[in-house]
Amino acid sequence: MFDLLIKNGTLVDSHGMYHANLGITEGKISTIYQGNKSVSAEKVIDAANKLVFPGIVDTHVHFQLQDLGKIISTDTFNSGTQAAAFGGVTTIIDFADQKRGESPLKGFLDRKKSADGQVAIDYSLHVSKTDLEYLDEIPELIKRGVTSFKFFTTYDWRNLDLTDTELVQFFKNVRKNRGFVIGHCENNSMVKTYREQLIQDNKEDPIYHAHSRPHLAEEEAIQRVMLFARRTGVHLHIAHISTKEGGDLLAQAKQNNLRVTGETCPHYLLLNEKAYTTPDGYLNLMSPPLRHTKDQQALINQVQSGVIDTIITDHCEFSRERKGNGKLPFHQVTNGIPGIETSLPLIHDFLVNSNKISYPGLVQLLSTNPAKLFGLYPQKGSLQTGTDADLVIFDPSVRKTITPDILHYNIDWNPYTNFQVTGWPLITILRGNVLCEDGDFVGESNEGKFLKRDHLNYGH
Numbered sequence: 522m523f524d525l526l527i528k529n530g531t532l533v534d535s536h537g538m539y540h541a542n543l544g545i546t547e548g549k550i551s552t553i554y555q556g557n558k559s560v561s562a563e564k565v566i567d568a569a570n571k572l573v574f575p576g577i578v579d580t581h582v583h584f585q586l587q588d589l590g591k592i593i594s595t596d597t598f599n600s601g602t603q604a605a606a607f608g609g610v611t612t613i614i615d616f617a618d619q620k621r622g623e624s625p626l627k628g629f630l631d632r633k634k635s636a637d638g639q640v641a642i643d644y645s646l647h648v649s650k651t652d653l654e655y656l657d658e659i660p661e662l663i664k665r666g667v668t669s670f671k672f673f674t675t676y677d678w679r680n681l682d683l684t685d686t687e688l689v690q691f692f693k694n695v696r697k698n699r700g701f702v703i704g705h706c707e708n709n710s711m712v713k714t715y716r717e718q719l720i721q722d723n724k725e726d727p728i729y730h731a732h733s734r735p736h737l738a739e740e741e742a743i744q745r746v747m748l749f750a751r752r753t754g755v756h757l758h759i760a761h762i763s764t765k766e767g768g769d770l771l772a773q774a775k776q777n778n779l780r781v782t783g784e785t786c787p788h789y790l791l792l793n794e795k796a797y798t799t800p801d802g803y804l805n806l807m808s809p810p811l812r813h814t815k816d817q818q819a820l821i822n823q824v825q826s827g828v829i830d831t832i833i834t835d836h837c838e839f840s841r842e843r844k845g846n847g848k849l850p851f852h853q854v855t856n857g858i859p860g861i862e863t864s865l866p867l868i869h870d871f872l873v874n875s876n877k878i879s880y881p882g883l884v885q886l887l888s889t890n891p892a893k894l895f896g897l898y899p900q901k902g903s904l905q906t907g908t909d910a911d912l913v914i915f916d917p918s919v920r921k922t923i924t925p926d927i928l929h930y931n932i933d934w935n936p937y938t939n940f941q942v943t944g945w946p947l948i949t950i951l952r953g954n955v956l957c958e959d960g961d962f963v964g965e966s967n968e969g970k971f972l973k974r975d976h977l978n979y980g981h
């Protein structure tokens with residue numbers, strides 16, 4: 522007797538796709554079998570003509586963002602993770618910030634406290650290091666399941682960056698403790714100088730945001746931190762690659778057997794800097810900025826060839842008011858766009874429907890690789906028996922036009938408004954419990970668990 526039986530579906534994992542039935546017992550996938558068998562189950566879902574994927578794993582999100590103790594995003598952990606579930610996402614990794622001069626362990630515990638009991642799906646945390654104090658807490662953080670540490674090479678005007686000397690020391694320490702590092706890579710001096718120059722020249726329009734953070738700033742910073750990673754032996758994951766040059770460096774580094782991986786976001790594949798010249802252009806500000814069509818094309822190629830390992834969203838949800846209603850100069854607009862609910866249908870339509878990647882390739886980019894890289898596989902990111910029954914049942918033929926009102930964010934805008942897609946997630950299941958079904962949230966909204974993560978286990 523199963524708790525839940527999903528029958529007649531086409532199961533898709535990173536290896537392939539096949540017709541089968543999937544039985545769930547006590548939150549785990551307990552059997553996968555083909556053909557007709559008389560079995561009983563408390564609940565049966567007929568998934569004929571539908572696809573069954575492992576739940577999406579988005580390893581770079583920012584819910585319930587705070588500034589000076591106040592929530593500045595329009596989502597909370599609770600509303601954000603529900604929107605994520607509607608998009609087929611069953612695991613997220615958010616960030617705990619070390620405040621300058623304060624303990625990162627405290628930052629982690631505070632962030633965990635605000636998420637526990639509030640999340641609809643399973644979650645974990647990275648820790649962002651913003652100074653070198655408390656390096657000795659890294660072993661304790663790793664013991665508590667935080668194996669990945671973010672650093673910034675820029676934002677010195679917000680006190681977030683580490684200097685080159687600090688980076689080397691930080692990399693050595695993380696390496697020694699068998700963790701790994703995630704880099705936000707932009708050359709600080711370039712970004713800062715261009716930004717100040719544009720401010721001085723009263724260049725305020727959204728497009729100048731892109732001019733203030735040129736391609737070369739990303740390329741140079743990636744190249745530099747790759748050198749530090751090579752010399753210290755740490756595994757380096759490059760966050761949100763936005764340029765052709767960044768992707769090219771990742772390809773070269775992999776050829777040279779550097780311990781390196783990289784991610785990009787749906788917006789760098791689907792949008793370009795033209796989005797800054799529309800009346801709502803200010804809403805599309807994020808860092809790194811949107812680029813050119815040649816970058817979109819190159820990043821698509823790098824996704825296809827496996828150079829880019831994962832697609833994540835860097836989701837941040839802000840209201841028009843928070844972004845200044847189009848009245849602020851670019852450098853005062855809060856950066857970040859929402860993306861978590863539309864990632865699966867957009868990437869499916871844009872890359873699978875156009876035959877650029879296969880269905881198993883889609884699962885690999887959005888679920889299996891992120892789970893492997895961040896120490897969650899095979900409980901997450903697989904359809905193996907004995908693992909968490911986190912699933913999304915996807916209808917590949919339903920057509921939708923994306924508008925803010927079909928989504929579940931607390932905002933009246935979306936960067937993909939009027940994009941038409943074929944294929945949409947119908948049912949999302951977390952550890953055997955149906956969370957979303959045909960557009961309704963039917964599950965518990967606060968039973969997501971914190972996931973202690975293992976050491977990196979990704980190809981080396």
Ligand SMILES: [Zn+2]
Pocket residue numbers: 581582583835
């Ligand atoms: Zn981010």
